[in-house]
Amino acid sequence: MNLHVSTRKGYTACPHDCPSTCALEVDILDDRTIGRVRGAEANTYTAGVICAKVARYAERVHHPDRLLKPLQRVGAKGGGDWREIGWDDALDLVAERFVQAETRHGSEAVWPYYYAGTMGLVQRDGIHRLRHAKRYSGQFDSICTNLAWTGFVAGAGRLAGVDPREMAQSDCVVIWGTNAVATQVNVMTHAIRARKERGARIVVIDIYDNATMKQADTALKLRPGTDGALACALMHIAFRDGTADRAYLDRYTDDPAGLEAHLRTRTPEWAAAITGLAVADIESFAELLGRTPRSFFRLGYGFSRQRNGAVAMHAASCVPTVFGHWQHEGGGAFHSNSGIWNFDKRAIEGRAYQDETIRHLDQSRIGAMLTGEAEALQGGPPVTAMLVQNTNPANVAPEQRLVKRGLLREDLFVAVHEQFMTDTAKLADLVLPAAMSVEYDDIYRGGGQSHILFGPKLIEHPETVRSNHFVIEELAKRLGVDHMPGFGLTERDLIDDLLHASGYEGLASLEAERWLDVQPAFARAHYLDGFGQPDGRFRFRPDWLGMAAPNRPPTAMGLFGPHAKLPEFPDHAEIIEDTDDDHPFRLATPPARQFLNSTFSETEGSRKREGSPVLKVHPADAEGLALETGTRVIIGNRRGEVVLPVEIDGGVSPGVLIHEGLWPNDAFENGEGINVLTGADPAAPFGGAAFHDNRVWMRPA
Numbered sequence: 205m206n207l208h209v210s211t212r213k214g215y216t217a218c219p220h221d222c223p224s225t226c227a228l229e230v231d232i233l234d235d236r237t238i239g240r241v242r243g244a245e246a247n248t249y250t251a252g253v254i255c256a257k258v259a260r261y262a263e264r265v266h267h268p269d270r271l272l273k274p275l276q277r278v279g280a281k282g283g284g285d286w287r288e289i290g291w292d293d294a295l296d297l298v299a300e301r302f303v304q305a306e307t308r309h310g311s312e313a314v315w316p317y318y319y320a321g322t323m324g325l326v327q328r329d330g331i332h333r334l335r336h337a338k339r340y341s342g343q344f345d346s347i348c349t350n351l352a353w354t355g356f357v358a359g360a361g362r363l364a365g366v367d368p369r370e371m372a373q374s375d376c377v378v379i380w381g382t383n384a385v386a387t388q389v390n391v392m393t394h395a396i397r398a399r400k401e402r403g404a405r406i407v408v409i410d411i412y413d414n415a416t417m418k419q420a421d422t423a424l425k426l427r428p429g430t431d432g433a434l435a436c437a438l439m440h441i442a443f444r445d446g447t448a449d450r451a452y453l454d455r456y457t458d459d460p461a462g463l464e465a466h467l468r469t470r471t472p473e474w475a476a477a478i479t480g481l482a483v484a485d486i487e488s489f490a491e492l493l494g495r496t497p498r499s500f501f502r503l504g505y506g507f508s509r510q511r512n513g514a515v516a517m518h519a520a521s522c523v524p525t526v527f528g529h530w531q532h533e534g535g536g537a538f539h540s541n542s543g544i545w546n547f548d549k550r551a552i553e554g555r556a557y558q559d560e561t562i563r564h565l566d567q568s569r570i571g572a573m574l575t576g577e578a579e580a581l582q583g584g585p586p587v588t589a590m591l592v593q594n595t596n597p598a599n600v601a602p603e604q605r606l607v608k609r610g611l612l613r614e615d616l617f618v619a620v621h622e623q624f625m626t627d628t629a630k631l632a633d634l635v636l637p638a639a640m641s642v643e644y645d646d647i648y649r650g651g652g653q654s655h656i657l658f659g660p661k662l663i664e665h666p667e668t669v670r671s672n673h674f675v676i677e678e679l680a681k682r683l684g685v686d687h688m689p690g691f692g693l694t695e696r697d698l699i700d701d702l703l704h705a706s707g708y709e710g711l712a713s714l715e716a717e718r719w720l721d722v723q724p725a726f727a728r729a730h731y732l733d734g735f736g737q738p739d740g741r742f743r744f745r746p747d748w749l750g751m752a753a754p755n756r757p758p759t760a761m762g763l764f765g766p767h768a769k770l771p772e773f774p775d776h777a778e779i780i781e782d783t784d785d786d787h788p789f790r791l792a793t794p795p796a797r798q799f800l801n802s803t804f805s806e807t808e809g810s811r812k813r814e815g816s817p818v819l820k821v822h823p824a825d826a827e828g829l830a831l832e833t834g835t836r837v838i839i840g841n842r843r844g845e846v847v848l849p850v851e852i853d854g855g856v857s858p859g860v861l862i863h864e865g866l867w868p869n870d871a872f873e874n875g876e877g878i879n880v881l882t883g884a885d886p887a888a889p890f891g892g893a894a895f896h897d898n899r900v901w902m903r904p905a
Contacts, residue, residue: 212241214662215718218258219641220800221320221348222863223505223652224390226250226258227719229773230642233541236664238262238642242317247719249369249653255389259800259852260809262778264640266806271624271637273364273668281612283630291670294619294634298591299682301617302338303632305589311339312563315587319347319567321594321803324646325551325702326695327672330352331593333554334676337685341587342564344757347601349540352508352773354753354890355517359525361736363543363754366500366536367723368653372397373534374500376492377406380520381431382504385415386797388652391502392419398534405496409434411792411896412820412862413524422489425857428790428896429510430479433776435519438490439474439526442465447494456735456742457525463744466773478776480857481611493527498534506794509896511765512777518746519774525742530730540651543736543754544724547649548705551690552698563760568893569884571603574610582760591679592620593638593672596802598627600866602882602893606842621675624806625648627869628876637669644671645695647702647714658699658714671695745772748889756890765888779888783855787841787899789825789861793878794896796865805868815876817871819848820862822900826852829904836873836905841898844880847873847905861900 211231218226227247231239241261243254274294289297305313313627318331335342357363371377371394384391398404399421408420409431417423426434442448443464453460472486479486494498495877501524507517521537529535550556563582565573573587574578581587593613611618612630620632629635643665648657665671673695680686693701700711714720727733734740748770749763758766766779783790795801798810819837831837835850839861848863856862869877882895 206218214660215244216659216662217648217657218254219322219646219648219659220258220803221323221326222652222800224250224388225648225650225653225655225657226254226390226406226433227655227657228254228258230662232662233356236666238265238663245531247655248721249390249650250657251390251393252361253389253582255391257800257804257810258543260807263551263807263809264804265642267624269624269806269844270667271622271635271669273637277633281614281633284630286635294636295675295678295682297634298619299454299459299679302589302683305617309585312341313585313587314338315343315565316340317343317567317570317589317595317597318593319345319595322641322646322672323647323648324641325547325549326646326698327644328594329549329552329645330673330676331591333552333690334680334683334685334876336554336558337680337688338683339559339562341584342562344564344566344761344891345755346566346886347568347893349505349508350755350890350892351510351513351541351887352503352505352517352539353755354677355507356503356512356521357515357736357754358518358748358751359521359743360731361743363537363539364541364724364729365538366530366729367504367536369394370534371395371455371500372401374398374498375402375404375534376407376496377404377497378409378501379416380409380501381415381506382502383414383794384420384502387737387795388504389859390652395502405422407492407494411860412857414794415797422492422677424481424485424489426508427478427480427741427857428792428860429516429778429780431507431516432512432519432774433470433475433478434481434486435516435523436467436470436774436776437472437486438493438523439463440470440775441472441487442494442526443467445490445494445732448526452528453526456731458739458741458743459745463526463773468662470775473558478825491497493523497529499524499527499529500534501529503537503539506896508892509792509894510780510893511897512779513887513892513894514889515770515775522744522774531732533726541654543653544654544722545656546706547702549702550705551693551701554688554690556689560758563754564761564890566761568602568885568886568891571581571610571884572605574613574616575606588615589617590619592618592628592632593675596626596628598631599802599869599877599881602879602884602895603843604877604879621672626802636675639665639669639671641825644673645699645701655719655721656714657719660715744774752888758894763889764886764891767889770888781883781894781899783859783899787901789839789859789900789902790880791839791861791863791898791900792896795865795880797838802866805866817848817863817867818851820853821850822856822858822860823854824858825851826850831904837902838882838905839902841881841900843883846876846878846880861902
């Protein structure tokens with residue numbers, strides 16, 4: 205006899221590190237169980253479409269391997285031996301070890317380390333409240349956005365752009381530096397609508413034939429790190445052929461004459477030699493842009509993964525400016541709307557008691573920090589105690605060998621608050637089981653769109669797991685700072701405070717509406733009332749070192765990377781990790797379709813669809829080394845070596861190697877993941893980790 209299961213529908217937001225921040229509809233089967241997850245039809249950006257991995261979210265929430273009890277290490281670090289411990293005893297231990305670290309080395313010896321495992325503002329950012337109250341070391345968030353954000357704001361002056369839903373009103377959609385099919389599915393929703401309804405052409409610019417390139421009408425495959433050269437050639441042609449909008453340039457930009465003079469030598473032939481593109485393809489693309497006022501540039505986070513990414517992003521954003529595309533509906537550029545929210549997070553983050561003299565540590569350089577490099581430690585004490593929330597540095601951070609060596613230090617206490625036994629949790633002293641997004645209240649905003657979304661608690665979490673907010677509040681009590689402003693409030697209290705302090709109506713209104721669309725008006729989004737620079741003009745000549753970047757490091761940290769080599773005008777900046785005689789290949793490590801960073805790599809549905817870790821190699825390179833599909837190779841550089849099977853793929857360029865996704869380290873033959881090979885050296889001018897910018901050698905294993 206079949207029993208009918210009564211379901212009700214809940215509404216929430218995807219919590220994961222994706223610009224789409226989809227509005228979700230969730231089937232609730234009972235007080236502790238969710239069923240099917242769908243995109244919200246009524247949300248005009250999500251438009252009913254979500255990625256396959258989040259559609260299978262119930263598989264993750266109810267996974268049999270989910271962490272359910274606090275565990276304390278017994279035996280050697282990383283040995284895999286644990287004993288169960290109660291929550292009170294576990295939190296007492298964390299507080300005790302934090303106090304010990306502070307007593308021996310000062311408060312800066314404690315480093316709360318976090319990132320984007322959830323994008324909820326309460327559960328993610330509440331760790332700062334404890335940090336500031338206790339004067340623990342700060343964290344400079346460089347690992348993901350910095351190069352792209354800096355490059356966009358260098359020109360436009362504000363981290364905001366054309367309403368991404370306007371892609372549907374475009375006649376040419378340029379998707380540059382993002383594999384949207386895999387990482388931002390909603391970009392494709394609106395781009396394909398433009399193709400169907402308006403006959404728009406979709407142009408994709410990337411470094412290999414990924415899923416988005418395969419959906420393009422025009423696919424331009426560049427050598428890694430050469431985006432700036434293509435952008436310069438497109439602008440050269442615009443000035444040469446008279447398709448540059450000179451009236452627009454005179455009104456809205458800083459130095460169009462200087463730019464034109466600079467670009468005279470940046471010919472299509474010059475760019476072809478650098479990018480590997482055919483001259484005819486560059487000319488054809490420039491001609492398309494010149495006759496298509498409604499050209500929409502969707503600029504992605506691939507720019508943040510190369511050492512010259514800030515320069516490349518700036519150059520790409522200059523292209524629609526030279527053509528005057530910003531003036532038209534469905535024209536202009538978009539990277540992120542992170543500058544439109546104006547959120548006041550003082551209560552959530554405890555900013556009222558933040559001490560600016562406390563050092564900040566660069567999250568990308570966690571390996572150098574934990575292995576005691578004095579320069580990375582800003583001249584301060586060693587880090588001897590950590591709380592890790594929402595991130596998995598033993599897998600996702602660059603220079604993995606250094607990271608693991610540091611985490612295995614006997615004098616370092618590490619508590620990891622996690623949902624699964626990640627690579628970082630395996631190296632911890634204490635593992636605390638964490639709640640998931642459908643099990644608590646939080647608030648979200650979509651960097652890739654314009655909605656503020658409420659994510660309410662839909663089901664009860666397992667009795668033995670706790671939210672991030674709970675852990676921060678309980679540690680504050682044990683450490684004697686729970687009387688300070690911002691502590692003692694519920695998640696809902698903090699959300700309501702955030703909204704009112706930021707000039708919005710409170711939580712009751714947001715909860716009733718489910719989301720709030722705060723997209724700026726057309727004239728502001730298209731910068732028709734002036735760009736976000738002091739004089740209202742787009743900067744072709746950016747002030748790289750003096751600009752007010754959205755994520756500029758504290759003054760005490762100084763400038764990063766080879767900042768003296770940043771060019772005066774948009775250009776190809778030769779500050780990448782290029783090949784040499786000993787390292788003849790470029791390695792890029794772009795995202796996999798079924799994983800999100802290291803999240804979802806634990807679910808069976810995602811792992812089955814991804815298969816196993818492989819290295820994509822061009823047929824000519826394979827022939828030169830007598831490789832066949834399935835042949836095991838070793839790839840390496842000064843940072844280490846990794847063993848991988850080869851997949852021969854004509855969609856990559858000669859001399860370029862592609863490894864997709866962040867697989868758990870134990871999915872690799874020697875138990876070391878791909879980030880053994882990636883560098884943590886800070887990129888110019890304000891830092892960032894260049895995950896797609898690595899030179900390596902390769903030989904048969």
